[in-house]
Amino acid sequence: MRKALKALLIATTTGFAVAYLLRTQGTKLRRRTDDGPRPEQTAPPGDFAEEATVRPVLATPRDDDTPLSTPVAAAAEVRPARHAPGREPQLEQRHEARHEARHDQRHGQRYEQASEIVEIDPDRLTPLAVIGPEPERPARTRRPQLVVGGVTLAFVLVAGAVGTLAYDSLKGDDDGDKTAPAAAGTSEAASPRPSASSTDGDLAPLGPQQFQSLGTRSGGQLNHLELAGRRSGVTSDVWVWLPPQYTQESMRTKSFPVLVVHSAYPGVGANSMLEPGMGLLADLTDGITSGTLPPFVVVAPELTPYQQNELSALADPTEIDTECSDIPGKPSMATFHNEDVREAVAATFRVSADRASWGLLGEGAGGLCATKYALQYGQYYAASASLSGPLELTSPLWPSASGVRDAQQPKALLAKKPDVRVFLSNTSSATAARQDATAFKSAAKAPTVVENATASGTVSKQLPAALQFLGRNVTDSTEKSPSSASATATGAGTGATSTRRP
Structure with missing residues (x-):
């Protein structure tokens, strides 16, 4: 029984260890899937009649080409010329704020404002398409999770089956041979009660038994x-x-x-x-x-x-x-x-x-x-x-x-x-x-x-x-001294001085 329980424990422990390893690898795989490149955001054709205008934000307006000496509050400000029909500006602002917060939380840092002077030539800027609503992110694929779960379940079931077989095989070893003698003319034979194992060769002297x-x-x-x-x-x-x-x-x-x-x-x-x-x-x-x-x-x-x-x-x-x-x-x-x-x-x-x-x-x-x-x-x-x-x-x-x-x-x-x-x-x-x-x-x-x-x-x-x-x-044995001689019958054991009863 102890061997069977040990085998079952080893099989179960191994199954859970492998299941934990596979789950860890699946989690890493999902994380890599989440951190991958996001799909490009493009404005759907026909949503807007005009393009966005990029307006530079300068510290002080100047007419010459003298470099600016005062830092700007921001590198540039991108504003749409007009919002999409039926879309509220506040909705866009909330969307942008949510997007930035999600991005900051994922990377553990926040954007900092530019610390150098930026000059932007409005004539050289290329108008950008109006940023429309962020398309819905594609749902995370569940295939890695399904694979990991399936492999884990299969391994646990196999481990349980192996443990059960080990228990059944060892059980026969822990309980001994209980084979019943064949009974003629009957479908079921009676079996001897459990017995000790036979021992070959010389045996150590047997001590007193607990009657x-x-x-x-x-x-x-x-x-x-x-x-x-x-x-x-x-x-x-x-x-x-x-x-x-x-x-x-x-x-x-x-x-x-x-x-x-x-x-x-x-x-x-x-x-x-x-x-x-x-x-x-x-x-x-x-x-x-x-x-x-x-x-x-x-x-x-x-x-x-x-x-x-x-x-x-x-x-x-x-x-x-x-x-x-x-x-x-x-x-x-x-x-x-x-x-x-x-x-x-x-x-x-x-x-x-x-x-x-x-x-x-x-x-x-x-x-x-x-x-x-x-x-x-x-x-x-x-x-x-x-x-x-x-x-x-x-x-x-x-x-x-x-x-x-x-x-x-x-x-x-x-x-x-x-x-x-x-x-x-x-x-x-x-x-x-x-x-x-x-x-x-x-x-x-x-x-x-x-x-x-x-x-x-x-x-x-x-x-x-x-x-x-x-x-x-049958002889009635009597106590004899070690020095006394005795006649014994043929066979095992020592003799005892006695006479046969009439």
Whole structure:
């Protein structure tokens, strides 16, 4: 915006400067036109019957040729022999006085009377034509004014147009890329919310982020941040729930385990895993208090980067589902969830950097994320649990080119045999989903471990078994001295001394 306003100001200033210059030149031109030679005054033929008589005005009449010694009062006096018919002498006198005054005002001086002796021989004077009424001066030409005005107006209009174009072009630069992902079968595609620019190469360490406290939930502290991902270029909301133990004095030096939870679709403006009806936070509080669950710090990011009104305008909102992936040309949600969110949480809260202390949980589309991320980012997670989540990528956002989507299919990632543990839960009525989960488990090869479960009723009924699985397979990190040795799992981050919970 600042660039646009600057360009517009420069264009407008230049236009007015040139307009002022052209107006100045036009004024000079009009002045030269006014000061030019005046048309000769000639008596119209037939106006007068006699010619004027020029009578010398002498100081003293003399008969000889002796030079005069006394100055004359005037060089000569020209009087008409008779005035034109119908013209009053007073009118001529007023005309002459007005003419002399105009002439004096234009040149800034007055005529002075002659200061020397003048002799005039009346016989040698040539009679002058009687001066008739001064002809009306021709009207000043308006052509220079019209030219100057036209050029000035044209330049100002051009300057305004250039400034407007500069504003429009720079505006796009000041606001960033807001290109919407193509929505299949719709005339208008929803666009991701404004995001930060992606950064390539090494980045400076990220400092603590300014999370806003939203109060107490189930005995713990809920916080919120709109995070601008440095690597993904995605800007989206993130909620972090701190267990009651986080603020206890005895836990001031503890590095807490992390449970990343992913929402059902679309997951915009909220995370379904934090809803009271799901019961996740309440179950965690009870399990932590009883000792059956580690004191998880819960991280709940938005599932998609869209606005709710954009999704509501579509006939089928799932047509722009990013499926927790970096789809070419679309928001890089996989990078945002696993790189940017992890970085921000680790820089702000006392959480473990050991991948053995990080787990995943999700329902529906979020369940697909939990399974896919555990297999794709094994360096960051030890285990995952999916509640009625699919096992195949089907979004229309994927390009038609073969191999682009296939490489990120959960089955393809499973074939790489990452050292993770996966829990797949479905309702008893979802026959096809249970069959897919069974086939997925059969395809798993060590060290990958896949477990299946079935529960009747709503998704929330599957939650207790999923939390038990995560409690067994996610490490509860403890404080260790710098000199102590530790065994860590393969992946990024430092190790933490701990034992796997039974």
